[in-house]
Amino acid sequence: xxxxxxxxxxxxxxxxxxxxxxxxxxxxxxxxxxxxxxxxxxxxxxxxxxxxxxxxxxxxxxxxxxxxxxxxxxxxxxxxxxxxxxxxxxxxxxxxxxxxxxxxxxxxxxxxxxxxxxxxxxxxxxxxxxxxxxxxxxxxxxxxxxxxxxxxxxxxxxxxxxxxxxxxxxxxxxxxxxxxxxxxxxxxxxxxxxxxxxxxxxxxxxxxxxxxxxxxxxxxxxxxxxxxxxxxxxxxxxxxx
Amino acid sequence: xxxxxxxxxxxxxxxxxxxxxxxxxxxxxxxxxxxxxxxxxxxxxxxxxxxxxxxxxxxxxxxxxxxxxxxxxxxxxxxxxxxxxxxxxxxxxxxxxxxxxxxxxxxxxxxxxxxxxxxxxxxxxxxxxxxxxxxxxxxxxxxxxxxxxxxxxxxxxxxxxxxxxxxxxxxxxxxxxxxxxxxxxxxxxxxxxxxxxxxxxxxxxxxxxxxxxxxxxxxxxxxxxxxxxxxxxxxxxxxxx
DNA sequence: CGAGAGGTTGAATGTACTCAAGCTGGGTGG
DNA sequence: CCACCCAGCTTGAGTACATTCAACCTCTCG
Numbered sequence: 382x383x384x385x386x387x388x389x390x391x392x393x394x395x396x397x398x399x400x401x402x403x404x405x406x407x408x409x410x411x412x413x414x415x416x417x418x419x420x421x422x423x424x425x426x427x428x429x430x431x432x433x434x435x436x437x438x439x440x441x442x443x444x445x446x447x448x449x450x451x452x453x454x455x456x457x458x459x460x461x462x463x464x465x466x467x468x469x470x471x472x473x474x475x476x477x478x479x480x481x482x483x484x485x486x487x488x489x490x491x492x493x494x495x496x497x498x499x500x501x502x503x504x505x506x507x508x509x510x511x512x513x514x515x516x517x518x519x520x521x522x523x524x525x526x527x528x529x530x531x532x533x534x535x536x537x538x539x540x541x542x543x544x545x546x547x548x549x550x551x552x553x554x555x556x557x558x559x560x561x562x563x564x565x566x567x568x569x570x571x572x573x574x575x576x577x578x579x580x581x582x583x584x585x586x587x588x589x590x591x592x593x594x595x596x597x598x599x600x601x602x603x604x605x606x607x608x609x610x611x612x613x614x615x616x617x618x619x620x621x622x
Numbered sequence: 623x624x625x626x627x628x629x630x631x632x633x634x635x636x637x638x639x640x641x642x643x644x645x646x647x648x649x650x651x652x653x654x655x656x657x658x659x660x661x662x663x664x665x666x667x668x669x670x671x672x673x674x675x676x677x678x679x680x681x682x683x684x685x686x687x688x689x690x691x692x693x694x695x696x697x698x699x700x701x702x703x704x705x706x707x708x709x710x711x712x713x714x715x716x717x718x719x720x721x722x723x724x725x726x727x728x729x730x731x732x733x734x735x736x737x738x739x740x741x742x743x744x745x746x747x748x749x750x751x752x753x754x755x756x757x758x759x760x761x762x763x764x765x766x767x768x769x770x771x772x773x774x775x776x777x778x779x780x781x782x783x784x785x786x787x788x789x790x791x792x793x794x795x796x797x798x799x800x801x802x803x804x805x806x807x808x809x810x811x812x813x814x815x816x817x818x819x820x821x822x823x824x825x826x827x828x829x830x831x832x833x834x835x836x837x838x839x840x841x842x843x844x845x846x847x848x849x850x851x852x853x854x855x856x857x858x859x860x861x862x863x
Numbered sequence: 864c865g866a867g868a869g870g871t872t873g874a875a876t877g878t879a880c881t882c883a884a885g886c887t888g889g890g891t892g893g
Numbered sequence: 894c895c896a897c898c899c900a901g902c903t904t905g906a907g908t909a910c911a912t913t914c915a916a917c918c919t920c921t922c923g
């Protein structure tokens with residue numbers, strides 16, 4: 382892990398991230414306290430119950446947030462994609478463990494400096510609030526998945542979510558009416574299991590099932606091709622309305 | 623459901639709710655736009671995908687927030703107790719369906735007026751933000767429960783959560799070292815099932831099990847006595863650390 | 864007293880889990 | 894270059910936990 386200078390003007394996630402709120406001269410100030418940090422897959426970003434010493438935007442890669450029971454059972458309680466914010470403002474202890482799911486680049490802001498900047502720039506706080514609301518929406522949708530969906534619906538919903546988040550960064554193609562997607566899974570089978578409240582074997586079986594049905598194709602074990610996203614949507618059992 | 627005047631000075635939840643942020647003269651302004659509304663058990667407070675026309679603090683009773691799949695499966699994604707806030711600021715549509723679990727009193731603020739007040743009183747926005755962070759923490763803890771806990775652990779965790787929330791309003795007694803609790807369940811068996819991702823029969827069996835073990839006593843079907851809270855905690859399988 | 868909602872209990876079933884073996888592909892060393 | 898190793902993944906067989914289906918209980922209300 383090493384740090385380097387940033388350049389907000391050319392930042393790929395600027396408009397989607399909390400920085401989208403800032404005027405040009407505010408960006409200059411932020412630029413002053415921002416540092417890129419790189420993490421390779423699997424490395425720890427934030428220990429639970431620790432006081433984090435920086436906040437961050439995810440620039441590339443995916444960060445997984447996990448909680449663990451005393452006997453070791455794990456649950457992923459959130460995935461942070463590029464443009465998502467990392468860290469709980471106004472909270473001294475992190476409620477979860479944050480880890481790089483694949484290679485990750487963060488745009489970090491030293492805690493004290495960032496908090497000062499937030500105080501002087503009301504637009505940022507509002508933006509942080511909006512991001513927190515998005516996170517809450519995502520968590521509550523996931524509660525429906527965890528509590529009420531079958532294994533196959535869980536897998537379909539998960540793939541769908543990854544398609545949608547990848548699409549934001551431009552990886553899907555609308556071809557002849559039906560949408561097509563091709564993307565890399567940011568998680569291993571066992572991590573998918575921890576995200577969906579399943580075991581690794583069940584995840585594997587369900588993915589194999591979707592492959593047999595022709596709903597997805599696999600290239601290797603991580604790359605997924607979805608010939609018809611609508612078909613996947615039907616299997617995911619969406620929310621009412 | 624009917625409305626009536628409020629008196630913030632004597633409000634039981636004032637210091638815990640978002641109003642805790644306000645100075646005396648701000649409270650006077652808020653008092654001007656606040657109206658109590660009563661809902662009897664089972665009545666609809668907020669339809670999903672509707673634009674709500676007011677925000678509210680829960681004053682008494684419990685509000686359940688549910689999401690429903692197209693085929694009717696339900697999941698409760700949140701319970702709002704006295705002092706909790708109801709409504710998503712900066713969002714036009716409610717992501718969930720809100721219903722009075724038991725008889726409920728809300729302290730409501732008409733949408734437009736409240737948004738104006740928030741704009742002029744930065745302390746309120748911060749307070750709303752803090753409440754949203756609490757809600758997010760609760761949601762992510764519940765994800766662990768839904769994804770990774772067994773039926774008996776789920777029931778124990780649920781009872782424990784109700785004990786803790788009831789204790790805040792003063793319903794437990796510390797007697798001779800071990801804590802004792804006596805409280806009414808705000809939910810029916812079938813609602814508990816929808817909160818824990820179980821069926822009503824499983825909920826019933828697990829409660830019977832706890833009763834047989836002597837971990838809880840029942841007075842009627844809704845009133846629970848917990849002779850030793852610590853025993854319940856052991857069965858709930860807490861989070862690490 | 865009968866009806867009905869909410870709750871409990873029992874028996875059978877099924878979905879996802881556990882345990883175990885086997886496969887695959889990338890990396891290492893002889 | 895090939896053999897080997899190992900982690901990650903897949904597949905199979907048997908099991909367990911929660912579900913489903915069904916009957917019955919209990920309390921309240923008309």
